[in-house]
Amino acid sequence: MSIALTTTDVPPTVVRTHCPYCAFQCGTTLTVVHDSGLSPTIAGDDAFPVNNGRLCVKGWTASELLCHPDRLTTPLVRGPDDRLHPATWKAALDRIADAFRRARREYGADAIGLFGSGALTNEKAYLLGKFARVAVGTPHVDYNGRYCMSSAAAAGNKAFGIDRGLPFPVQDIPLAQVILIIGSNPADTLPPIAQWFEQQKARGGRLIVADPRRTPTAQSADLFLQLTPGSDLALANGLLFIVIEEQLLNLPFIRSRTNGFDAARRVALTYHPGRVEQLTGISEATLRKTARWLATADTAMILTGRGPEQQSKGVDTVLAFINFILAIGQIGRPGSGYGCLTGQGNGQGGREHGQKADQLPGYRLIEVDAHREHTARVWGVDPASLPRKGRSAYELLDSLGQPGGIRSLLVMGSNVAVASPHAGNILQRLQALDFLAVCDAFLNETAALADVVLPVTQWAEEDGTLTNFEGRVIRRRQVQAPPDGVRSDWEILCALAERLGYGDQFAFASAEDIFAELRVATAGGIADYAGISYDRIDAEQGVFWPCPTAEHPGTPRLFEQQFYHADEKARFHAVEHRPAGEEPDAEYPIYFTTGRYAEHYNSGVQTRKVGRLRQAKPAPRLQLHPELADHIGLIEPGYVQVASRRGVVMFEAEVTSTIRPDTVFAPFHYGGTAAANVLTQATLDPTSRMPEFKMAAVRVTAIPPTQESR
Ligand SMILES: Nc1nc2c(c(=O)[nH]1)N[C@H]1C(S)=C(S)[C@@H](COP(=O)(O)OP(=O)(O)OC[C@H]3O[C@@H](n4cnc5c(=O)[nH]c(N)nc54)[C@H](O)[C@@H]3O)O[C@H]1N2
Ligand SMILES: Nc1nc2c(c(=O)[nH]1)N[C@H]1C(S)=C(S)[C@@H](COP(=O)(O)OP(=O)(O)OC[C@H]3O[C@@H](n4cnc5c(=O)[nH]c(N)nc54)[C@H](O)[C@@H]3O)O[C@H]1N2
Ligand code: SF4
Numbered sequence: 001m002s003i004a005l006t007t008t009d010v011p012p013t014v015v016r017t018h019c020p021y022c023a024f025q026c027g028t029t030l031t032v033v034h035d036s037g038l039s040p041t042i043a044g045d046d047a048f049p050v051n052n053g054r055l056c057v058k059g060w061t062a063s064e065l066l067c068h069p070d071r072l073t074t075p076l077v078r079g080p081d082d083r084l085h086p087a088t089w090k091a092a093l094d095r096i097a098d099a100f101r102r103a104r105r106e107y108g109a110d111a112i113g114l115f116g117s118g119a120l121t122n123e124k125a126y127l128l129g130k131f132a133r134v135a136v137g138t139p140h141v142d143y144n145g146r147y148c149m150s151s152a153a154a155a156g157n158k159a160f161g162i163d164r165g166l167p168f169p170v171q172d173i174p175l176a177q178v179i180l181i182i183g184s185n186p187a188d189t190l191p192p193i194a195q196w197f198e199q200q201k202a203r204g205g206r207l208i209v210a211d212p213r214r215t216p217t218a219q220s221a222d223l224f225l226q227l228t229p230g231s232d233l234a235l236a237n238g239l240l241f242i243v244i245e246e247q248l249l250n251l252p253f254i255r256s257r258t259n260g261f262d263a264a265r266r267v268a269l270t271y272h273p274g275r276v277e278q279l280t281g282i283s284e285a286t287l288r289k290t291a292r293w294l295a296t297a298d299t300a301m302i303l304t305g306r307g308p309e310q311q312s313k314g315v316d317t318v319l320a321f322i323n324f325i326l327a328i329g330q331i332g333r334p335g336s337g338y339g340c341l342t343g344q345g346n347g348q349g350g351r352e353h354g355q356k357a358d359q360l361p362g363y364r365l366i367e368v369d370a371h372r373e374h375t376a377r378v379w380g381v382d383p384a385s386l387p388r389k390g391r392s393a394y395e396l397l398d399s400l401g402q403p404g405g406i407r408s409l410l411v412m413g414s415n416v417a418v419a420s421p422h423a424g425n426i427l428q429r430l431q432a433l434d435f436l437a438v439c440d441a442f443l444n445e446t447a448a449l450a451d452v453v454l455p456v457t458q459w460a461e462e463d464g465t466l467t468n469f470e471g472r473v474i475r476r477r478q479v480q481a482p483p484d485g486v487r488s489d490w491e492i493l494c495a496l497a498e499r500l501g502y503g504d505q506f507a508f509a510s511a512e513d514i515f516a517e518l519r520v521a522t523a524g525g526i527a528d529y530a531g532i533s534y535d536r537i538d539a540e541q542g543v544f545w546p547c548p549t550a551e552h553p554g555t556p557r558l559f560e561q562q563f564y565h566a567d568e569k570a571r572f573h574a575v576e577h578r579p580a581g582e583e584p585d586a587e588y589p590i591y592f593t594t595g596r597y598a599e600h601y602n603s604g605v606q607t608r609k610v611g612r613l614r615q616a617k618p619a620p621r622l623q624l625h626p627e628l629a630d631h632i633g634l635i636e637p638g639y640v641q642v643a644s645r646r647g648v649v650m651f652e653a654e655v656t657s658t659i660r661p662d663t664v665f666a667p668f669h670y671g672g673t674a675a676a677n678v679l680t681q682a683t684l685d686p687t688s689r690m691p692e693f694k695m696a697a698v699r700v701t702a703i704p705p706t707q708e709s710r
């Protein structure tokens with residue numbers, strides 16, 4: 001029997017790449033059956049040593065988005081009828097360049113804003129920062145990482161002189177005898193990390209979790225601290241009080257490797273257990289047990305997530321936990337240390353290469369003359385032409401359409417209308433713009449407001465690098481060609497730069513070409529990528545920065561020999577507990593906090609389109625304690641109305657004894673009238689400018705059944 005030879009007989013191609021979503025950046029293998037018209041099939045990559053073949057439900061279903069019917073494949077331009085219409089690339093790009101030129105002419109370059117993302121590859125993030133400073137000449141470029149990692153990043157820089165989420169590889173987790181996780185729920189937000197905690201437990205290790213909710217992560221803990229929202233800083237100072245009082249300090253470590261202990265000690269001594277119990281709701285016995293377990297173990301780790309960080313005192317809160325771990329000397333050895341569990345796919349690299357308002361590539365600072373000179377030399381421009389530091393993410397958005405604010409905005413990789421605090425205000429600000437352009441693969445809630453929408457390639461259609469939560473630089477590899485009509489973000493930036501008269505500085509032919517310039521731009525900086533190449537990443541399963549030369553092995557573990565301040569020592573900081581920007585009162589008596597479902601990713605643009613994920617979690621539900629449900633007269637199953645000073649949202653109720661009776665919780669993955677951010681408030685941390693996503697005051701009322709079924 002003869003079989004006709006068709007193109008489908010070309011053997012399937014298997015490509016190793018990484019998941020598009022979170023900072024765990026699980027290794028995946030994608031199998032493409034040529035000319036089948038089907039999405040590639042996805043599997044965990046057994047050979048990638050971080051996830052070892054495991055994926056979460058979002059990763060398993062990620063390839064559904066590649067051929068999704070909602071995918072944008074042509075530029076859209078708003079017409080005189082106020083609707084978006086298909087347009088050519090030339091018309092769409094011309095429209096953006098014209099709008100930018102007009103804003104510059106009428107208001108100056110400062111009236112143009114750029115908003116980037118921790119979802120962008122290092123190459124795109126680098127190019128967006130360069131585009132802002134060179135082609136547009138505006139200081140106002142910032143990104144959604146400001147909403148994500150900025151408090152932990154600022155604290156790391158202050159305490160250690162460097163900011164790398166985990167200063168050690170994930171393989172160190174099993175080596176810790178005791179781990180304290182504060183306000184992170186990795187069982188839902190980094191599920192394959194469970195294998196490392198399981199190993200830790202199997203070796204006899206203990207886990208302590210602090211969260212206002214008994215999350216799936218907390219359920220596997222040996223000790224659970226169900227603290228009052230916003231009281232983490234008091235908890236940390238209270239732990240320091242106990243180890244001082246019980247003489248559990250590591251004085252040789254404090255003397256030889258740190259500065260500033262006396263001032264931190266003085267402040268901590270006012271946090272006696274009685275006071276801390278009142279602020280946190282954690283009993284003295286539990287506080288003492290926590291402090292003793294951590295201080296007397298051979299190895300111990302403290303890991304923070306967005307719970308303590310997304311507060312208007314997020315930086316001081318992280319500093320307080322770093323004070324504690326320095327004081328007990330549990331840092332700089334395998335199995336010990338402080339780490340922040342990073343969020344977005346390139347949350348780490350995204351904050352190192354200059355899309356942040358105060359930064360230049362390689363974690364250089366835009367306000368430091370020597371750093372400006374180095375970067376200007378690489379870019380072939382006059383250092384004096386580089387703008388200074390610009391507005392932070394929320395402040396940038398809050399200035400849209402205001403006198404002296406941004407008139408023309410380009411958004412690349414963020415759904416700011418859903419993800420920003422006090423979303424009602426941001427919606428109004430977006431509507432007050434003269435011009436909005438959005439680059440995205442989907443028409444998200446922000447893009448729907450835009451004057452121009454540009455369709456971009458997705459993860460499996462592009463090359464580039466990302467830096468995972470361990471500081472390991474990895475490769476995103478092209479699996480298949482993009483659909484006709486879409487372009488990469490970097491190609492868009494180059495095309496716009498050319499129209500603005502800066503084609504020479506943006507003459508790149510590939511992502512690898514951009515990476516070559518990024519290496520030079522970061523050389524000698526704190527986040528030094530000079531020795532990293534695509535070939536090395538392929539050969540070595542990723543390379544940890546800093547990696548200054550091609551011969552340098554990379555740096556999996558920081559702090560063994562030195563911290564990164566000039567004197568190589570770590571710094572204590574004297575930090576005080578303070579109230580949140582908004583605390584519950586008689587009118588709004590309940591704490592409102594927000595976070596994530598295992599099935600959805602961030603503003604939900606991508607995961608709400610995947611059938612299995614949408615069916616699992618079709619809408620947000622409000623978690624509330626049975627006691628509160630009783631108090632408001634809720635009859636189950638039922639709906640509740642949640643009101644804050646900024647807005648009202650109706651949720652289906654999820655009554656659960658896993659949450660504190662004074663606190664309610666909702667996920668922020670949904671837009672429109674179901675957006676949790678309608679309720680949140682935007683008090684900013686004074687240092688990191690992180691908004692207070694984790695603390696607002698609300699009133700909860702039950703909706704009578706008749707009204708709900710209307
Ligand atoms: N499934 C899923 N995974 C994700 C993401 C996603 O959207 N979905 N997003 C990725 C990104 S960008 C990020 S940043 C990470 C976030 O990862 P996590 O930090 O784990 O996520 P969150 O759910 O935002 O917050 C963690 C916990 O903080 C608690 N919390 C609230 N208020 C407080 C408080 O005052 N103190 C303390 N101690 N805890 C508090 C919440 O109850 C919640 O359980 O996840 C990444 N992974
Ligand atoms: N209430 C509350 N709000 C929060 C948080 C919270 O805990 N509570 N968490 C905050 C945190 S930690 C984060 S990280 C933010 C995240 O929230 P957002 O900034 O909205 O991020 P995403 O929803 O991940 O992605 C937004 C868009 O980027 C697009 N995208 C993905 N990859 C690319 C790419 O390579 N190029 C382009 N052009 N587009 C791309 C997606 O299609 C999607 O439309 O939300 C913040 N908002
Ligand atoms: S844990 Fe993160 S990187 Fe891994 S499959 Fe899930 S979303 Fe993707």
Ligand SMILES: [Mo]
Nearest residue numbers: 147148343344
């Ligand atoms: Mo995030």
